[in-house]
Amino acid sequence: MVVGLAVLTCAAGVWVVLTPGEPATDETWERIQEEGVLRIAMDASYPPFEFIDEEGSLVGYDVDLAHELGRRFGVDVEFAIISFDGLYDALRVKRVDLILSALPFDLRLTEDVAYSHAYFNAGQVLVVREEEADVSSVENLQGRRVGVEWGSMGDVVARELLRRMEFELYQYPAPQEALSVVTEGEIDVAITDAVSAYQFSRERGSIKITGSPVTDDPYVMATLLSSFVLQARLNEAILDLSANGFLDQLRLVWF
Amino acid sequence: MARIRRKEVVAQALRALVVVAVLIMAGAIPKPIIILGPPHTVETVNPKMGVHTRLTDEVEEWKIQRSLQLVREMGAPWIVEYFPWGYVEPAKGQFDWQHADMVVDHAVNQGLTVMARLDFVPEWARPKDTTFRYLDEDHYGDYGDFVYAFVEHFQGRVDYFIIWNEPNLSFEWGYRRVDPEAYTELLKVAYRRAKEANPDCYVLNGGLAPTIAREGNEWGLSDLLFLQRMYDAGAKEYFDILSIHAYGYVYPPDDPPAENKINFSRVALAYEVMVRNGDGDKKVMITEGGWNDHPRWTKAVRPYQRILYTIQAYEMAKDWEWCQAFVVWSFRTPVPEKNFRDYYTLVTTEFILKPIYLEIQNYARGATDWLLEPAT
Numbered sequence: 207m208v209v210g211l212a213v214l215t216c217a218a219g220v221w222v223v224l225t226p227g228e229p230a231t232d233e234t235w236e237r238i239q240e241e242g243v244l245r246i247a248m249d250a251s252y253p254p255f256e257f258i259d260e261e262g263s264l265v266g267y268d269v270d271l272a273h274e275l276g277r278r279f280g281v282d283v284e285f286a287i288i289s290f291d292g293l294y295d296a297l298r299v300k301r302v303d304l305i306l307s308a309l310p311f312d313l314r315l316t317e318d319v320a321y322s323h324a325y326f327n328a329g330q331v332l333v334v335r336e337e338e339a340d341v342s343s344v345e346n347l348q349g350r351r352v353g354v355e356w357g358s359m360g361d362v363v364a365r366e367l368l369r370r371m372e373f374e375l376y377q378y379p380a381p382q383e384a385l386s387v388v389t390e391g392e393i394d395v396a397i398t399d400a401v402s403a404y405q406f407s408r409e410r411g412s413i414k415i416t417g418s419p420v421t422d423d424p425y426v427m428a429t430l431l432s433s434f435v436l437q438a439r440l441n442e443a444i445l446d447l448s449a450n451g452f453l454d455q456l457r458l459v460w461f
Numbered sequence: 462m463a464r465i466r467r468k469e470v471v472a473q474a475l476r477a478l479v480v481v482a483v484l485i486m487a488g489a490i491p492k493p494i495i496i497l498g499p500p501h502t503v504e505t506v507n508p509k510m511g512v513h514t515r516l517t518d519e520v521e522e523w524k525i526q527r528s529l530q531l532v533r534e535m536g537a538p539w540i541v542e543y544f545p546w547g548y549v550e551p552a553k554g555q556f557d558w559q560h561a562d563m564v565v566d567h568a569v570n571q572g573l574t575v576m577a578r579l580d581f582v583p584e585w586a587r588p589k590d591t592t593f594r595y596l597d598e599d600h601y602g603d604y605g606d607f608v609y610a611f612v613e614h615f616q617g618r619v620d621y622f623i624i625w626n627e628p629n630l631s632f633e634w635g636y637r638r639v640d641p642e643a644y645t646e647l648l649k650v651a652y653r654r655a656k657e658a659n660p661d662c663y664v665l666n667g668g669l670a671p672t673i674a675r676e677g678n679e680w681g682l683s684d685l686l687f688l689q690r691m692y693d694a695g696a697k698e699y700f701d702i703l704s705i706h707a708y709g710y711v712y713p714p715d716d717p718p719a720e721n722k723i724n725f726s727r728v729a730l731a732y733e734v735m736v737r738n739g740d741g742d743k744k745v746m747i748t749e750g751g752w753n754d755h756p757r758w759t760k761a762v763r764p765y766q767r768i769l770y771t772i773q774a775y776e777m778a779k780d781w782e783w784c785q786a787f788v789v790w791s792f793r794t795p796v797p798e799k800n801f802r803d804y805y806t807l808v809t810t811e812f813i814l815k816p817i818y819l820e821i822q823n824y825a826r827g828a829t830d831w832l833l834e835p836a837t
Contacts, residue, residue, distance in 0.1 A: 251759040290800055308757070312799040328756075357754065357764030357816040366813060379765045399756050 232435035234303050242281045246272050247302040249290040254401070254460040255308035255425075267460040268306050271325070274452065275306075278443055294319065297428060303436060305428040320431050322440045324424030325453060326400075330360050331415045333388060333396045333403045341395055342417040347373045351393040353384035360397035363420055382406055388413055399423075405461040495522045502572040503538040505825040509778045511539030511576075511788030512807065513749055516564050517548070519795040524812075526567045528793055531808060533571040535818060536825020539786045540573050541623070541748050545581030546607050547593060553585055553603065558614060565618050576621040576665070576748060576788070579608060579651075587635075595635025601647050605654040612658035620659075623704050623748060624651040625667030629687035631680050633670070639682045641690035645699070648691075652699040665704035666691070668748040669731070671723045685720060685730055692738040702743060702785065705731050707750035707774075710760045714774040725750065725774055732783050744785040747778065751789040754817075755804040768820045775824065 238244050248256045248268060256266040264285055276283035286302050293309070296302045297319065308328070311321055334341050341350070348371045354360040356377035364375050376393055378384040381402035388396045389412040396403075403415050429437050447453050512532055516525050532540060544561050551557060568575050581593050586600040596604060612622060627633040628644040644667070652664045669684035676682065682690075684705065705728050709716075712724040720730065732745055751771055754764040762770065771789060778787035793808040807818040823830075 252757045253759065255757070257759065310799040314796060314799075355764060357768050357820075358756070361764070361816050362809070362813055365816070380763060401757065 230434070232433055234300075234430060234433035235435035235439075238279065238281055238303060238436065243284050244272075244276050244279060244281050244304065245284045245286060245302040247286045247288050247293050247296045247305045248272075248307040249293060250287045251289070252308045254405075267326075267456055268308060270456055270459070271447075271453075272306050274447065275440070275443055279439065294428070297430060300430070303429065303433065304440070308425050309428055311424050311426045315428075318431070319428040320433065320437045322427040322429075322437065323444045324426050325444050325448070326425040326457075327419050327422060328400050328425060329419040329421040329423040330363050330397050331400050331403050331419050332417050333385060333398060333406075333413050334394065334416050335388060335391070336412055336414050338394070338414075338416070344417075344420060345371075347371060347395060349373060350395055351376065353378060353387055353393040353396040355379070355381045355384055355398060355402075358399075359421065360399065364397055385410075385413060401461050404457060408458065408461065493523050495526055497566065497570045500570055500572060501533055503533050503536060505536035505538060506827050507536070507775055507779050507825060508538055509784065509786045510537040510775050510821075510825060511541065511748075511786045512537045513541045513788055513791040514564075514568075515543060515791050515794065517543045517545060520560075522563055522567075524795070525564055527812060528808075529564075529567045529571045529573060531812070531814070531818075532573060532792060535807070535822045537789075537821075538572070538574055539576065539788055540568060540792075541576045541578055541788045542568070543578045543581075544611065545593075546579060546586075546604065547581045547583035549611065550607050551583060556610060556614075561615075565615060569618050574621070575619045576623055576746070577611070577615070577619050578623040578626055578668075578748075579611060580625045580667070582635075592635055594633050595637070596647065598643065598646065601650045604647065605650040608651045609654040609658045612655045612662055616659045616662075620661070621663045621665060621702075622651075622655055623665045623667060624648050624655075624700075627670035627706065628667045629672065629682045629684055630670050633667075638679060639687065641682070641687050642694040645691050645694040645696045648696060649699045663701045664699070665702045665746060665748070666696070666700045668704040668706045670706050671708055671727055673721050673723060683720075684727075685734055688731060688734045689738075692734070692740075697738060697740055700743075703731065703735060703745045704748045705745060707747045707787075708790075709750070709752045709762075709770055709774070711762055713766075714770050714777055725770075726777075728784070729781070732781075741783070745781075745783055746785050747787040749788060749790045750774070751805065753801060753804045755801040758801045758804070761801070761804065764816070768817045771817065772821060772824045775821075 250256045250258050250264055254266055255268045256264065259265045264287065272283050286296060288296050293305050293307060297305055311324065332341060340346060344367055347367060351374045352364055353376045354364050356379060361377060368375065381398040384396040384398060385406040387393050389410065397420060400419065407413050427440055514528055514532060516528060519525050542564055549556055549558065549561055565575055582596045586603050587595045625647065629639050631637065631639055634640065648666055655662055655664050669687060671684055672681045673683055674681040676686065707725050707728045708723065709725040710723060714725040716724045716726060718724065718726040718730050728745060728747055735741055735743060752767040753761040754767040755761040775787055778784045790805050793806050794810060797803055797810050808814055
């Protein structure tokens, strides 16, 4: 009897697989190709990723990334500037094809939208002097002098670490001040967000990000679930742009 | 042979049943036993401190209790909590009080005063393809029935009721053009029914959102203009306390108010509207507000500024005689929002106390060194 049930189940599975169905189409991708336009939603309130500059133009890391995607897909790019609360609605009602807006990955929405690979991690990182060789993870903070921005997520992380290890915690009004005192040798390590660390490094040098990020805050792009071709092309582009150094170059331009 | 084969099938079936039973039992992990315990009181130097708890979608009782315990320990006696109509009355006349009772009972046990925000239209009370913010006049009576049932059910436990939310924004009015006169009619219905259930309760209007949108704007109307039109439509006798929202964005709390500017002290202009309409004896409650410290949002401030501004705002509310409470948005969310809204909270989803929580707690315990900026 048990074997009979198993055979029935397998037969049903084979029937489902072999039954010819409708060929899958990505209407979003077809529309993009036909009209020659990729429509992208952005909330222009998050410099340096997207913001309105003094001349009134939309600029930023994500804006340049969007133009590169357009170039790779052979289409123009059109931006819809929408406040964050409206981004997903704009995608759902097909006013746009894609959200590219320093967008955090949200596990709760994975049944509604498809997320791309991450193209940037905005989480908290460890920052040390360039010549420092002994700190490569939070485990190395034991006994050291650690600086954070007062009240920030870096401060939250540090206070949590203090529950299980001992180090001196120093708090500063801004991440730049914590990073400054790293370069001056007054503290050993700073815990700041990645963007602040990169910005400081570009402007002042003398520091480096060490080890893996302490927290993860991946930025991704979002499309409709049915936009499977667009999604595949985006992922292909992200992997390629990461491998060929384009994303690193973009980071150096903007922070 | 046939007998041996039947025995093998039976043995296999029994083994499968045992596996299934074990899996079912493993899934039925006993829930922690939550005990209310003796009633508590809030100790604070500022009885006007409040926080928005937003436990609407928090399903685990121990997290509800823990959140409210932390609010008490922070020193805030007031909470605003959201009780969606559609959750409590999923079908006309059928009420599910379980979650609401749990939240209220734990809040009362912690010595907190609950302000209940009542909106969220159930599907049965609105047309298809409308949002849960859409309520037309045909269903004002149904909303009134719900308000009556809610006020009556919680008599003795909840005395403050907020009727709707931000009716001066199109989004909160079902994406229709805002209508102060229609909202005033809704307020009248709700007020009458609430007083019918409990004559001693306090009815607040839906918290007005700070906006400088002018007449004719499709997205909203200035809170000040909306309030004046409410008075013109006869709202004066139909609310006991003014509910208003106050976000500081990038400005400190004492940045001077102006009609074309959104900052914390704008609420003083709303009070002036009340005075002009002969309503200066009534109090104002800031039922939502505060600052955000996202690292990159253009409307956010640095985390240390958020700490200082929030505490300064609590002090300002204490000094304003016409202000009864300032409720900060927000305490914690059941799951991370994964966007700028996470930077409004005081405690993380995992109950990690953010530095702002600790500083507010210090202030509520009488510390004065919050007046100084952190040492460099």
